[in-house]
Amino acid sequence: MSAEMLKGHLDAVLLATIGDDALHGYAIIEAIRARSGGHFDLPEGTIYPALHRLELAGLLASRWVQPDGGRKRRVYSLTDSGRRSLVERRAGWQSFASGIDLVLGART
Amino acid sequence: MSAEMLKGHLDAVLLATIGDDALHGYAIIEAIRARSGGHFDLPEGTIYPALHRLELAGLLASRWVQPDGGRKRRVYSLTDSGRRSLVERRAGWQSFASGIDLVLGART
DNA sequence: CGATTTAGCTTTGCAACGCTAGGTATGCAA
DNA sequence: TTGCATACCTAGCGTTGCAAAGCTAAATCG
Numbered sequence: 592m593s594a595e596m597l598k599g600h601l602d603a604v605l606l607a608t609i610g611d612d613a614l615h616g617y618a619i620i621e622a623i624r625a626r627s628g629g630h631f632d633l634p635e636g637t638i639y640p641a642l643h644r645l646e647l648a649g650l651l652a653s654r655w656v657q658p659d660g661g662r663k664r665r666v667y668s669l670t671d672s673g674r675r676s677l678v679e680r681r682a683g684w685q686s687f688a689s690g691i692d693l694v695l696g697a698r699t
Numbered sequence: 700m701s702a703e704m705l706k707g708h709l710d711a712v713l714l715a716t717i718g719d720d721a722l723h724g725y726a727i728i729e730a731i732r733a734r735s736g737g738h739f740d741l742p743e744g745t746i747y748p749a750l751h752r753l754e755l756a757g758l759l760a761s762r763w764v765q766p767d768g769g770r771k772r773r774v775y776s777l778t779d780s781g782r783r784s785l786v787e788r789r790a791g792w793q794s795f796a797s798g799i800d801l802v803l804g805a806r807t
Numbered sequence: 808c809g810a811t812t813t814a815g816c817t818t819t820g821c822a823a824c825g826c827t828a829g830g831t832a833t834g835c836a837a
Numbered sequence: 838t839t840g841c842a843t844a845c846c847t848a849g850c851g852t853t854g855c856a857a858a859g860c861t862a863a864a865t866c867g
Contacts, residue, residue, distance in 0.1 A: 595706060595826090595852065596706075596791070596792075596795045597824090598703060598707050598825065598853080599706050599823090599824080600799060603799075607804065615844075616844070616845070617845080618844095623802060626801055626802050627799075630798030630801070631798055633826095634827080635845075636827065636829095636847085637825055637826060639846060639847085640824090640826095640846090641824085641825085644824090660834075661844090662832075662833045663833090663844085664844070681803055683704070684704075684799060687738070689736075689738070690738030691735075691796075692796075693734055693738070694712050694731065694735050694739070695711060695792055696715065703853090703854070706823090706852085706853060707852090707853080709853080723816090724815070724816070725814060725815050741854090742854090742856075743816080744817095744818090744856060745853090745854055745856095747816065748818085748853090748854085748855095751817090752853090769814085769815095769862090769863065769864095770814075770816095770861075770862045770863060771815085771862090772815070772816090773816070809867090810867080811865080811866080811867095812863100812864080812865070812866095813862100813863080813864070814861100814862080814863075815861085815862085815863100817859085818857100818858085818859085818860105819857090819859105820855105820856095820857095821856085821857105822853100822854095823852105824851105824852090824853095825850105825851100826849105826851090826852105828850105829847085829849105830845105830847085831844100831845080831846080832843100833843075833844080833845105834841105835840100835843100836841085836842100837841100
């Protein structure tokens with residue numbers, strides 16, 4: 592599932608997944624898979640450009656980390672602006688979802 | 700609201716709005732506005748191309764109707780394939796929405 | 808009657824975005 | 838040494854919602 596449905600909601604997913612942690616791209620992919628109950632299994636070509644986009648927009652900050660044994664990772668965390676945006680997007684999602692629910696007559 | 704969120708869900712909205720009725724484009728726009736509780740106020744440039752797309756895909760059928768007084772309207776109704784697709788899309792939406800809910804930690 | 812508003816349909820072209828597909832590089836186990 | 842998992846990056850494609858513009862016909866109002 593999840594063909595093109597994600598459009599416009601990926602940013603919220605990323606921001607929420609990172610939350611108060613500091614995660615690198617690969618870990619984010621796994622976290623999304625886990626936390627969505629297997630609903631979302633997003634490819635790298637989706638995640639990495641999106642992270643760059645969010646960093647450019649000032650919602651994420653990144654730094655390179657060299658763990659003991661293992662290769663360098665780029666680790667992302669929310670900026671203040673990102674935290675604010677997450678709150679907005681959560682509300683936006685709920686408003687949107689209730690609108691769709693009404694029209695589809697689902698979850699009434 | 701609803702900047703680009705609708706991407707990938709418009710077809711379901713249209714199919715569900717038409718349902719067992721036979722509606723023309725303008726009426727569909729108003730019906731969506733009404734049934735969504737004002738959440739969605741979609742412009743014509745969104746609706747009409749989408750209707751054509753769905754007709755081309757065989758999910759909708761259209762015919763021209765000349766009402767007593769008033770100008771000609773193009774009236775759409777679901778085909779069998781469209782009805783089947785609606786069922787799938789409803790399920791798809793619920794699956795998708797519950798995935799997002801899980802990740803966002805909303806509506807838990 | 809003329810002017811404006813509302814209903815009703817169409818089309819062109821843009822911008823955004825998720826994804827496919829390809830590539831690079833590192834560490835570890837068989 | 839082969840292979841796999843980890844980890845990152847990017848060019849380019851296809852879809853899609855939307856803004857903008859235009860057209861026609863009915864209704865409303867001065």
